[in-house]
Amino acid sequence: MSKVSRLPVDTGVSGWNAILPEQVPAIELKAEEKADYLVVGAGFAGLSAARRLYQLRPKSRIVVLDATRVAAGPAGRNSGFMLDLPHDLASSNYAGQLERDLEDIRLKRLAIDFAEDIARENKLSDEVFNRSGKVNGAATEKGMQHNTEYAEHLKQLGEDSKILDAKAMKKLTGSGWYVGGLFTPSTATIQPAAYIRGLADGLSKSGVSIFENSPVTSLKLENRKWVATTPAGSVTCSKVILGVNGHAESFGYFKRRLMHVILFGSMTRALTGQEIRAVGGERRWGITPADPIATTVRRISGACGDRIITRNRVVYEPSMQVSEKLVKRMGKTHDYSFRERFPELENVSAEYRWSGRLCLSYNSVPAFGEQEPGLFSACCQNGLGTAQGTLSGMAAAEFAVEGRTPLVEAFLGQPDPQKLPPEPFAWLGANAYMRWKEWRAGREV
Ligand SMILES: Cc1cc2nc3c(=O)[nH]c(=O)nc-3n(C[C@H](O)[C@H](O)[C@H](O)COP(=O)(O)OP(=O)(O)OC[C@H]3O[C@@H](n4cnc5c(N)ncnc54)[C@H](O)[C@@H]3O)c2cc1C
Secondary structure: OOEOOOOOOOOEOOHHHHOOOOOOOOOOOOOEEEEEEEEEOOOHHHHHHHHHHHHHOOOOOEEEEOOOOOOOOHHHOOOOEEOOOOOEOOOOOEOOOHHHHHHHHHHHHHHHHHHHHHHHHOOOOOOOEEOOOEEEEEOOHHHHHHHHHHHHHHHHOOOOOEEEEHHHHHHHHOOOOOOEEEEEOOOEEEOHHHHHHHHHHHHHHHOOEEEOOOOOOEEEEEOOEEEEEEOOEEEEEEEEEEOOHHHHHHHOOOOOOOEEEEEEEEEEOOOOHHHHHHHOOOOOEEEEEOOOOOOEEEEEOOOOOOEEEEEEEEEEOOOOOOOHHHHHHHHHHHHHHHHHHOHHHOOOOEEEEEEEEEEEOOOOOOEEEEEEOOEEEEEOOOOOHHHHHHHHHHHHHHHHHHOOOHHHHHHHOOOOOOOOOOOOHHHHHHHHHHHHHHHHHHHHO
16 A cells, blocks of 8 residues: 655745636545546646557557646746756756767757647637747856857757847847847747646546546556545556656655645736736747856746746745745745846735755666656656656656657666655755856856
8 A cells, every 4th residue: 555645745836827717616436436547636747648548559548647636736837948958957057068968959849849740739829838939147247158158059959049239138128137138939838827737628528537536545456457535536457657857756766756835926917908018028038047046037928918927936845835924935036036027017926836846866867767667657757847857758658558769768778866854954955056156156046
């Protein structure tokens, strides 16, 4: 009997989800179900796994269980950059090793193509999925130097990019804060909550059963079948895919090998017409920071109004949850970063503030594989889950149905996540390191 030790808790309300129309009431699992495949987790990994399973075995019975509502978890709380290019969060300028980066780009593009098909099939608008490209914004000369080094690395990889000066940045964002930027054309940007909801709706229409507010509280092997139990029901199946990201550890896998990190976001209320004119700039854009630890900003425009989303600050938190008080405190840094960038919007306040979990490993590898006969994990996306989670879900589904496909081999060729130092040393070390990186990033935050 394997009891699930912890269930997900997300603090604060994600603006991405809150600005969308109300969801239809959740269908909870309230019976003893049988399935060919069970997917636990309805984020990027879980829902992509369900879609790939459906593509490979359209006649099989596929069930998805999630502890909360679709898009209420990290999948609906992120900044929506679906990155294809190297984005090594541990480096100073995102660049990694040349050979590894080339393979990484190829794989991430498979995931982004898969997502583009989802957007097309489900008629998701370009507010929801857009191959818009994005800019690495720099607020300092040091940031620009990171950009120049990164552009050089991209050139070696055969990838396009374009250096922008302060004037071009102002034209794009309306903000005079940035001294320059690096535009890379191939990234997709998504409205994460709308994309995840669209993907889930499409799967439901295809006959995949998605049960929400149905946390798996135990998972055990009985008479060569997996049995997942929820508070009001159970699913008995031949194969299970865990798409629960850091909660793989709560299911008893990868213990002391996953780093649980919390990020924070704030979204403004909709800007008025006068405010839109005052700030100027284009109405949709996305800026990742030239220094990986600093501030991500997005501007969105459409049915839910023109809004600006700010994301910064990060804490290492093995308990995987934070208090409302901390979300509020981190919001103060968001307000500060927002005002520095948009002084003309001094009367615009945040309507939503939230935290969200992500999962890293010490050696930046996924927690992937067949953990027990018939039980596959597609977890630990190293902070890049929109593309990486999609890819690991696709790979886990192929592993469960077809065995060692080329995509599966690409995952299996990586080492296991390394063991972490014992607590409290890991907590102290990681948080001290992140505070130091934030301090060093200075004006970029
Ligand atoms: C503020 C913020 C900004 C970010 N920005 C970006 C970005 O721009 N680009 C990017 O690529 N990534 C970004 N990320 C990271 C990204 O959100 C994650 O990597 C991604 O959500 C991971 O996808 P996943 O499907 O593996 O896991 P999740 O999205 O965490 O989904 C896992 C699901 O499993 C469910 N679950 C867990 N336990 C159980 C259980 N016992 N029973 C049933 N269900 C369970 C959860 O409810 C959850 O829905 C950001 C994250 C945050 C918080």
